[in-house]
Amino acid sequence: MSFSVYRIYSELYGIASVLTLSAMVLAWSAWLEWRDKPSLRMKQISLGVASLAVCFACYTMGYKGMIYIFPISFIYFMLFPWLQALIFTACFCVVALYAGSFTEPMPVWARYSFAVFNNLIFAALLARVVAKQKAMLIDVAQTDELTGCLNRKALIPDLQQAIDDFHQKDKRSVILLIDIDHFKSINDTYGHLYGDLVLQSFAQHIKLLLPEDTRVYRYGGEEFLVLLNGYKINKAIALANPMLQMILPGDQRWPPLRVTCSIGIAAFSKGNSLEFWLKHADEALYEAKSQGRNRVKLADALNTQLA
Ligand SMILES: Nc1nc2c(ncn2[C@@H]2O[C@H](COP(=O)(O)OP(=O)(O)OP(=O)(O)O)[C@@H](O)[C@H]2O)c(=O)[nH]1
Numbered sequence: 001m002s003f004s005v006y007r008i009y010s011e012l013y014g015i016a017s018v019l020t021l022s023a024m025v026l027a028w029s030a031w032l033e034w035r036d037k038p039s040l041r042m043k044q045i046s047l048g049v050a051s052l053a054v055c056f057a058c059y060t061m062g063y064k065g066m067i068y069i070f071p072i073s074f075i076y077f078m079l080f081p082w083l084q085a086l087i088f089t090a091c092f093c094v095v096a097l098y099a100g101s102f103t104e105p106m107p108v109w110a111r112y113s114f115a116v117f118n119n120l121i122f123a124a125l126l127a128r129v130v131a132k133q134k135a136m137l138i139d140v141a142q143t144d145e146l147t148g149c150l151n152r153k154a155l156i157p158d159l160q161q162a163i164d165d166f167h168q169k170d171k172r173s174v175i176l177l178i179d180i181d182h183f184k185s186i187n188d189t190y191g192h193l194y195g196d197l198v199l200q201s202f203a204q205h206i207k208l209l210l211p212e213d214t215r216v217y218r219y220g221g222e223e224f225l226v227l228l229n230g231y232k233i234n235k236a237i238a239l240a241n242p243m244l245q246m247i248l249p250g251d252q253r254w255p256p257l258r259v260t261c262s263i264g265i266a267a268f269s270k271g272n273s274l275e276f277w278l279k280h281a282d283e284a285l286y287e288a289k290s291q292g293r294n295r296v297k298l299a300d301a302l303n304t305q306l307a
Contacts, residue, residue: 015057015065025049026075043079050075051092055099062103066112069096070119082127089120144218146196147203155217155225159274162229166268174236176226177264177281178206178243181293183222186257194254202259205246210239225281233267233298240265240296262288266299 007016025046054072057065073093076085097113104112142154150158162173180186180202187195199222206224207216219225228236240263250256264285268277280299288297 012061015060019053019057019068021049021053023050047072047076047079047088051096054092055096058096058100059102062100063108063112066096066100066104066116069093069116073116073120073123077123077127082124082131085127086120086124089123093117093120147200147218149203149207149216149218149224151218154215155219155227156274158215158227159277162227163268163272163274163277165229171230172232172267174228174231174233174265174267175277175281176228176236176240176243177219177266177278177285178224178226178240178261179263179285179289180222181260181262181289186259190254190257197254198248198257198259201248202246202261206243209242233265236265236267237296237298244294244296260294262293263296264288264299265296 005016007013007019028042028046050072054065054068057068059065069092073089076089076092079085080088093116097109097116100112101109142150144151159175162171165171166173180198183195183198186198203216203218203224206226207214210216210226215227217225217227226239228239231239243263244261246259246261248254248257248259262285264281264283264287266277266281266284272280284297284299288295291297
């Protein structure tokens with residue numbers, strides 16, 4: 001905006017209005033990003049307008065226009081994943097520099113081109129490091145330290161995605177809510193450390209029985225949740241049954257132990273909500289516990305019909 005004001009002051013009204021327009025579109029796009037409502041279309045429009053404005057500025061003002069290539073390049077890296085941003089920015093830089101070549105003498109143009117591509121490499125490297133660190137932070141924030149399963153932070157968006165897939169693509173999903181039986185007495189008898197070992201082994205036991213890409217969450221203390229995307233109830237039951245029992249081999253420190261669990265199963269169905277989906281699975285688990293534990297229970301009559 002400050003450059004637009006400066007151009008108005010310099011009586012370059014054409015450039016000033018193009019810059020003002022692009023600054024406004026960029027500001028709107030940044031606002032959406034800030035509010036966590038990023039819209040791909042909006043990003044494309046805003047950067048498209050801004051890039052065209054800069055190309056026009058390069059064409060009419062030479063190096064004075066080429067200066068704008070730098071901030072726009074950084075905005076590309078802010079708004080898009082680093083590889084996409086690199087491709088977009090490289091294309092944009094080539095066009096803008098080509099536009100500038102009409103106005104600027106060769107030595108000045110070459111110096112600016114060199115600076116622009118240096119800037120591009122630097123921005124790409126920086127964006128890549130940031131993207132890697134962000135992925136690492138997300139991983140740490142969404143993983144349960146003890147069992148290596150995902151935690152609740154990861155669960156809610158995944159369930160929401162499964163619900164969206166149900167509505168948009170008619171893709172059905174099922175959750176298994178799994179609770180280790182009498183875990184308190186394991187803790188009380190053998191100690192907390194052994195309890196931890198049981199939790200770790202049990203998480204491994206579940207994962208080994210599931211297809212590799214299945215997402216397993218630690219839902220609470222000794223409760224686990226499995227999200228089966230694109231599954232029907234009968235297949236979910238077949239996967240759940242072998243989970244009911246695990247034999248933990250002993251070693252010098254601990255005795256061998258038979259660990260059992262109870263499982264509540266609920267499929268997402270029409271008219272349901274995230275809260276009710278979880279509640280249905282919880283009710284089924286409660287029923288499994290109250291009927292004597294070490295069994296699989298379905299959430300309700302509707303789920304049984306779906307089997
Ligand atoms: N070792 C260990 N224990 C935990 C952890 N988180 C929760 N717990 C324990 O898990 C136990 C859960 O006990 P309850 O909710 O009474 O359940 P339960 O004994 O398994 O009984 P049922 O579920 O009814 O079969 C409590 O004693 C908690 O202290 C943990 O991370 N490590």
